[in-house]
Amino acid sequence: MSSFDLRLLLDPPRYPANRYAPLADRIKRLLATHANVVFVQAEAILALEAVAISIARPGRVAVNVVTSPYGAWFGTWLSRGGAGVHQVSAAPGQPIDAAAVSACLERLPQVDIIAAVHAESSNGALNPLAELAALARSRDALFVVDAVASVGGHPIDFDQHGIDIAVIGAQKALAGPAGVSGVAVSARAWAHIAASPDVAPSSLSLMDLKRNWLERGRLALPGMPPPLEFWALEAALDRVEAEGIEHVIARHRQAARASRAGLRALGIEPWIARDEAASALVTSAPVPTGVDAHTLIADAARMGVELAPGYGEIEGRLVRLDHTGTRAKFDAVLANVTAYGTALERQRVDVDIGAAARAVNDVYAAR
Ligand SMILES: *Cc1c(COP(=O)(O)O)cnc(C)c1O
Secondary structure (H helix, E strand, O other), rough: OOOOHHHHOOOOOOOOOHHHHHHHHHHHHHHHHOEEEEEOOOOOOHHHHHHHHHHHHOEEEEEEEEEEEEHHHHHHHHHHHOOEEEEEOOOOOOOOOOOHHHEEEHHHHHHHEEEEEEEEOOOOEEOOOOHHOOOOOOOOOOOEEEEOOOEEOOOOHHOOOOOOOOEOOOOOOOOOOOOEEEEEEEEHHHHHHHHOOOOOOOOOHHHHHHHHHHHOOOOOOOOOOOOHHHHHHHHHHHHHHHHHHHHHHHHHHHHHHHHHHHHHOOOOOOOOOOOHOOOEEEEEEOOOOOOOOOHHHHHHHHHOOEEEEHHHEOOEEEEEEEHHHHHHHHHHHHHHHHHHHHHHHOOOOOOOOOOOHHHHHHHHHOO
């Protein structure tokens, strides 16, 4: 950081109108969709609020899956828009069980919206996208997915799953900027949005983006693109496309596999027990009974490893081993696992650090 010349950020060229639509098309390819992709020129949390505001109205019934604070906020925004919101919450820090969503649906005569986060960066949970998609289809409900963290870590397959709205950000697995977000919107979702109260003119109105950009042939800019963010998104997509999105996803999978093997070899069961229910972005590890989370994090920090605390109600109960984006590689994973093990050992937990290092090595050495 100290060698980074901040002056490089000054006087960037304006982001030209003729690059805006091709950039959206590159996002479409990442999501494997023919749906429209629009940009919300802000961080992803604002794009999520825009989606909620654009689809909510009195009389609509939403089933909102909550597996982190992000999902809880989404439910709040839907309620504020007048929708009747039924929350289905997982155990703290855990993925949702599709059966719980199914049970909620059975109690409701009408369901218009099902919303869920795909992969959680705040606790490492991976929600069952295909099962939730099938439930949404079975009730002819709009299926809304927060794919901010999962894009680049897991396949999204927007069209194949019949997703109606997905929000993505570049700042997690794609290792890009945090100040511009993409929203993919199916034809069905546009019809739904058109039948909702129009909040335009507003930065939260997806209808505004449709009118001012899509319906004008995607030629005129729908607002002033912040040049630093848009150029950075291009650079991130250049890097992702050069590597290949499948390879980026495989690299995250491998990091998760190695992290989980490492934890188990230490003698610690990962916070999320089932491998298929764990996200490839971060691996959560428990803070064992009798261990102080702050000391654990501070001891790892002394080794140069940042273990993030749990986010929300699970703070203090887990730490996150971050292998997102450029960290989805051998040296970061090995450092995470061994630093966590060493910090535990200092608090008198019996762990096998040598075995953990070997387990991580084995995953990366395998052909
Ligand atoms: C990071 C994240 C967000 C919020 O993105 P910001 O750009 O930080 O606002 C939303 N949802 C999920 C699942 C995330 O991981």
